[in-house]
Amino acid sequence: MRVLMFGWEFPPHNSGGLGVACQGIARALKKNGIDVLFVLPKAIGVNEDFEFDFAQDVFLDVVNVNSILAAYQNRLSYQTIRGKYAESIYGATLFDEVMRYGIKGGDIAKRNKFDVIHAHDWLSFPAGVTAKEVSGKPLVVHIHATEFDRTGNGFVDKRVYEVEKMGMEAADHVVSVSEFTKKIIVDNYDISPSKISVAHNGIESDQTPIASPDASLLELKKNGYRIVLFVGRLTLQKGPDYFLHAAKRILDYAPKTIFAIAGSGDMERQTMELSASLGISRNVLFLGFLRGEALSSVYRAADIFVMPSVSEPFGITPLESLLHDTPVVLSKQSGASEVILHALKTDFWDTEDMADKILSVIRYPSLKEEMARNGHKEVALQTWDKTAHKLKSVYSNLT
Amino acid sequence: MSIGHDSVYFNDESSTSLDNKEIIKKVAKKCYIPATTTLINLLEKHPEFKVSFSITGVLMEQLSMWSPESLDLFKKAVKSKRVEIVSETYYHSLAFLYNKDEFVSQVNLHSKLVKQIFGLKPKVFRNTELIYSDELAQFVEKMGYIGILAEGADHILGWRSPNYIYKAAGTKNLALLLKNYRLSDDIAFRFSERSWSEWPLTAPKFASWVNQVNGGGEIVNLFMDYETLGEHQWEDTGIFEFLKSMPSDILSHPDNDFVTPSEAVKKFKKVSEISVPHYISWADMERDLTAWLGNPMQHDASHSLYSLYDQIVNTKDEDLLSVWRKMTTSDHFYYMCTKWFADGDVHKYFSPYESPYDAFRYFMNALTDLRIRVERDQK
Structure with a gap:
């Protein structure tokens, strides 16, 4: 069994829990006999015993990766940083960046062999969905956080919400990190509870x-x-x-x-x-x-x-x-x-x-x-x- | 955060699991009323049938306030003269482990209330949750009792059978009645367990197991929570049907009879002496004290409580003493048990608190409040 896994960040180039969780999951799958091909939007230096692929084969230094591709960047601060890198290869907004990654998902799917696609959080959902369209392989989307959590139940960005909902609807199965999150998905995204499995996060003591x-x-x-x-x-x-x-x-x-x-x-x-x-x-x-x-x-x-x-x-x-x-x-x-x-x-x-x-x-x-x-x-x-x-x-x- | 201000710890009127009144009414409806009514009918139907109750002072108090009907039924049963009331601490406490004077006071308070309500003087003693040791037996004999109840734990019996009367080690002649935990737990724990190979348990089947003891024993001590009848085993498990036909199935064997604990003490010879140097109880797999005193919180809470004793007594304030005594009830410490918390076991089932840590917090906060009141009183 080989899994094509789309992530957004990866330790040590991570800003928060998403990268840590992806690393923990990929390592544990590998240990349990599942082959993982881990895809990231940008090439970074990583050292793991499973394979990586990068949507853009441009090697960035660590600082840029940390400040710009941070998983928890909201669009306001992204644009602030974006201003400093005006001449760089990035899209105008984080949202564009997600979409660009999404398109590249198809290329990745074409050049690799795998049985299942697994995408982590909305940032990689478009990539996962494109890969599914190209390959016809089943898609699992993994919810580490929803827009409702990130905004503290405040003002939800409609575009992010749409991407999340589109990903969960297109997916063959949804994994959530808790029953608490499962309830949010059922209540706010109108996904059937039978389509959602809970897999709690772990920690390596x-x-x-x-x-x-x-x-x-x-x-x-x-x-x-x-x-x-x-x-x-x-x-x-x-x-x-x-x-x-x-x-x-x-x-x-x-x-x-x-x-x-x-x-x-x-x-x-x-x-x-x-x-x-x-x-x-x-x-x-x-x-x-x-x-x-x-x-x-x-x-x-x-x-x-x-x-x-x-x-x-x-x-x-x-x-x-x-x-x-x-x-x-x-x-x-x-x-x-x-x-x-x-x-x-x-x-x-x-x-x-x-x-x-x-x-x-x-x-x-x-x-x-x-x-x-x-x-x-x-x-x-x-x-x-x-x-x-x-x-x-x-x-x-x-x- | 009402430490030092609010003094009502025991009468939560929230209609939640912390509300004693609601709980008493619920358990009375499910157990005390239907179970005692069934027993009264059995007493009327079978002149040989006998039964004994061990009712704490706290429960008698609460029943008289919130379910006098239950208390009247107990009284009616006792009038048959085939019902014995067993002695214990009024507050269902661990007082013997911490303070012998207080232990004696609580046992006497209980006897006084039993006399007042039922007109009886208990002759046989059972300690809270069948907590027992040689030391307790020796102490209790000096208080004038003729017998005592304990768990028939394998590790104290060894090859011996629980189905005889023994003499408690170090006593002149105190009879030791040991629980037959297999047959007791068949009813108390396994009755509705569908995965049990003997399910469903019928009265004739149970009677046949009791009959097997004939020749290899003289007595079968069935000790269990009264709440087994209707509360732990709900009515729809068939527990009351079982109870209704059990006596006649037992009595259909000519060698069988029913006895109360004090009758048993007089009727049977003590076959040998049994020594229990370390405390045993009927709780959990361990049959020891760890359900109440197994972790640092439980030790901390009980030491803090009993260390307040002298000050409380010195105030000569009956109200403060009564509050303090209610806090000695062993259940408070049982709720703080963390042994099997994660497995969702019986500790959790019976606890009104979210976690053992919350149980400890509420207890300690109440105790801090009590200490403040005691210190205020002393000024």
């Missing part, structure tokens, strides 16, 4: 680097402070504003608490202003975007991790946190809360309840210890291997 705890946060802890951690892009979707409202409530009861925010995004300024207007700036640390060892050391130092997302199709960060033995409070509006039982859960909008739950973990060491111990065991079992098994059965039902 042996490939997650564990650093030593961050020194300056440790210093704070020695002085009696507790660290509450947020990791994620500062966007509507991730709910940093709800996090700060909960922080305000917590500080009324536990003044020696520090709220550490790791991430950047279009709400960064707004988030800083909010913490100032709530009068809690002294207790909020903006750590900026962190990855690798720096992120690991922050997970290690934290007393508790909070994911207050407004709409989170999956959410890998709580799993990462638990691998670092830091317990988690999760938004119920998330896919991760379907696979992590050993957590405290809250509605993102109920900041009173969120504060109450965070306070409990801060207050009671035995609660923290037990949640961390069981949570770690639980997420260590949430492997990409399990995801690959689900996908294998989806493929075999189509071929």
Whole structure:
């Protein structure tokens, strides 16, 4: 069995979870005896034991790939960056870029042999659909996030929505990363539930680097402070504003608490202003975007991790946190809360309840210890291997 | 976040699974009323039939408030003089493990209420969830009891049978009645299990298994949750039909009879002594204390609770003491069990909380609140 897989970004040239998920899926499929030919819009340096193909055989340096093909770029910031690269080969908008990739999908399909097509998120749906038209092979589209999640249920871009809906309708089967996302697909895209399978994301515990705890946060802890951690892009979707409202409530009861925010995004300024207007700036640390060892050391130092997302199709960060033995409070509006039982859960909008739950973990060491111990065991079992098994059965039902 | 302000912990009126009144009414309708009515009919029909109840003080309290009909039925059954009430702690607590004075107080409170409601004085003791050890047996004998109930766990019996009366080790003459867990659990757990090779379990079939004990034993102790009848095993499983015909099927064998625990103690000779140095219980596969005291949260919560005892007693405030005692109920700790949480097992089925972590949080917050009130009282 050989899968023609269309993605958009790939580690280490990724900006977020989509690339990581694609890598985890492709590697696990390969391990389970499925041949993967992974297609990306631009040629980049990758080192994997499966094949790659590139829609445009132009080798770009890493910086360009990171800044322009970022999976989570919204069109406004894309155009800002686009201005700087006016003379480059890119289309005028991200949308054009997606369409150009889409047309190239046909060429890719013509020059390769495969049994199934698998496309990840709307950015690669046109490419997947074209490949299906050219080859007549079955198409699986994989939903890692919908436009409704990305906009935090705010203003949905109609063109993106149309591409998503077109992809799901053209597909022979739809895979979603959670039951939560499946429901969005059924409710908002009018796709039959029987056409959708859920394959939760995984995490490789042996490939997650564990650093030593961050020194300056440790210093704070020695002085009696507790660290509450947020990791994620500062966007509507991730709910940093709800996090700060909960922080305000917590500080009324536990003044020696520090709220550490790791991430950047279009709400960064707004988030800083909010913490100032709530009068809690002294207790909020903006750590900026962190990855690798720096992120690991922050997970290690934290007393508790909070994911207050407004709409989170999956959410890998709580799993990462638990691998670092830091317990988690999760938004119920998330896919991760379907696979992590050993957590405290809250509605993102109920900041009173969120504060109450965070306070409990801060207050009671035995609660923290037990949640961390069981949570770690639980997420260590949430492997990409399990995801690959689900996908294998989806493929075999189509071929 | 109402710590230190709100003092009503036990009367949630939300009509959710936290609402005691709603739960009592529901269980009364499904179990207490139909099951006790069935037993009363059996008592009337078969002069040989006997049954015993172990009812906590907390339940008697709640029934008198919210389902007096259930309590009246229990009283009516007891009037037959073939129903025994077994002794236990009023609050269904783990007090013996933490504070012997409190344990004695709770047992006496229970006896007092039993006397008041049923006019009986219990002679046989069963500890919460059949938690048992030699130490408990020795202690209970000194309190004046003639017998005690325990789980017939394989690891304490070894090659021996649960179907005899034993003497509890280290006691002068305290009778030990051991649960026949196979036959008890055939009804309590497996009755409606369709994948069980013996399903469906009929009364004649069950009676034939009981008959097999004749010659190899003198008594079959069937101990189970009363809620087995109608709540754990719903009416549509046929549990009441089973119950209705079981006594006559048992009695159709000439060697069979029914006895209450205190009658059994008097009727049968103790065949030998059994020693249980470490605590056992009837819970989970482990048959130990880990359902209530298996993780750091559970230990933390119970130590925090019992360490408040002296202060509570010193306030001489009956209301505070009663709140504290309600918090000793073992169920609070059972809900905090994380052993099998992920498998969706019975702990989860019975818990009104989203998770064991929430169970712990609510308990600790209530306890913090109680501590604040105690400290306020002392000023």
